[in-house]
Amino acid sequence: MKFTTFYFSGTGNTRWAVYEFAQIVGEKGHQADVVSIDIQTRLSDEQIRAIVADADAIGFANPIYGGDIPPIMRAFISRVVDQIGPQKMAKSAYAINTYGYVNAFGPTEMQKLLDGSGLLLSAYVNLGLCNNVTGSKPLDRAKLAKRMVKGQKELNRLADCLIAGRKRIKGHGPQLMIGAMIRKKIPEAIAKFYQTLGVDSTLCTHCMACVENCPSGSIRLKGKQFVFSSGCTACMRCYNFCPTGAITIDGVRTDPHKFPRYQGPDA
Ligand SMILES: Cc1cc2nc3c(=O)[nH]c(=O)nc-3n(C[C@H](O)[C@H](O)[C@H](O)COP(=O)(O)O)c2cc1C
Structure with missing residues (x-):
């Protein structure tokens, strides 16, 4: 089969x-x-x-x-x-x-x-x-x-x-x-998640890993600015895999030593 x-x-x-x-x-x-x-x-x-x-x-x-x-x-x-x-x-x-x-x-x-x-x-x-x-x-x-x-x-x-x-x-x-209760609330938050994402320009090396690996193609570089768009599925890949931990959520960049990023079961 x-x-x-x-x-x-x-x-x-x-x-x-x-x-x-x-x-x-x-x-x-x-x-x-x-x-x-x-x-x-x-x-x-x-x-x-x-x-x-x-x-x-x-x-x-x-x-x-x-x-x-x-x-x-x-x-x-x-x-x-x-x-x-x-x-x-x-x-x-x-x-x-x-x-x-x-x-x-x-x-x-x-x-x-x-x-x-x-x-x-x-x-x-x-x-x-x-x-x-x-x-x-x-x-x-x-x-x-x-x-x-x-x-x-x-x-x-x-x-x-x-x-x-x-x-x-x-x-x-x-x-x-x-779940029925959660599902009423969370999808709206997920649909808007991209609006909370950003890049700390002091740490970003423009390696483009976030753009190239975004599964929904929702990150673009426009001039010198990264633009996150509504196709974002909220998977956290950009956040977890940025080599310098430069992705911000709600304007906050957390220290990867204090808040280790998750890179899968085999990492
Ligand atoms: C936006 C978001 C929402 C999540 N919501 C839930 C949830 O409702 N319940 C749960 O048990 N885990 C939740 N998780 C955790 C993931 O389901 C879990 O870590 C999953 O195994 C990740 O799979 P992946 O590594 O293949 O992406 C959530 C993760 C993300 C990024």
């Missing part, structure tokens, strides 16, 4: 998960491809249609932002649905979410996004890894390592179920009610 997972990963947790999944599937004698939806991949409509047609099951993997899926993935799923339309035969779909504290998005919401496409959600899994928004607490590497082991087990079960054609829907629970 062939499984193709479209993924978005701001800082590396979700990328880790999809490559783990691909390896597990490969070890079980099946094929798993991973396809980034970052703007740099430049997926054409034709490519999307061909990828979906070629796979036995299609996966969507992303982090959870404010109890919801990131705008970049929401827009991508809508594009897939538009491209493939209602299919004569239903095709299996699966979702892999990563989160820091609690995932309040659920399988019902996910299936709603796929409606009209013939993609039927047969598996939905959540992997609690770590928060990628720098806080006052340093990253607990030991806890993350334990969660990665747990995540591998979950991905192994996911692979077994998909291969056997069994459903694996996880993620129903009381957190979904809290």
Whole structure:
């Protein structure tokens, strides 16, 4: 069987998960491809249609932002649905979410996004890894390592179920009610997040890493000024990966020694 997972990963947790999944599937004698939806991949409509047609099951993997899926993935799923339309035969779909504290998005919401496409959600899994928004607490590497082991087990079960054609829907629970409340508030904040971003010009070396790596192409250099625009999906990649830690939020630049940036599980 062939499984193709479209993924978005701001800082590396979700990328880790999809490559783990691909390896597990490969070890079980099946094929798993991973396809980034970052703007740099430049997926054409034709490519999307061909990828979906070629796979036995299609996966969507992303982090959870404010109890919801990131705008970049929401827009991508809508594009897939538009491209493939209602299919004569239903095709299996699966979702892999990563989160820091609690995932309040659920399988019902996910299936709603796929409606009209013939993609039927047969598996939905959540992997609690770590928060990628720098806080006052340093990253607990030991806890993350334990969660990665747990995540591998979950991905192994996911692979077994998909291969056997069994459903694996996880993620129903009381957190979904809290999620409904969170989801009302946070998306508005995320939609405006780009307005809070800036660059500390005393530290910026104009290396262009933020512009080149922004997954939604939302950072441009206009003259000497960096301009952040509304396509921003709030992934924190520019903030976490700027080599001099020069990205500011609400005009504040935090010291990377006091507030270490998160650069993924393998960093
Ligand atoms: C804007 C934003 C909002 C987030 N909201 C949530 C949340 O509601 N619940 C949660 O558990 N984690 C939340 N997180 C943490 C991420 O879901 C988590 O760190 C995820 O694994 C990051 O995946 P990535 O490294 O693939 O980008 C949020 C992160 C960001 C950047």
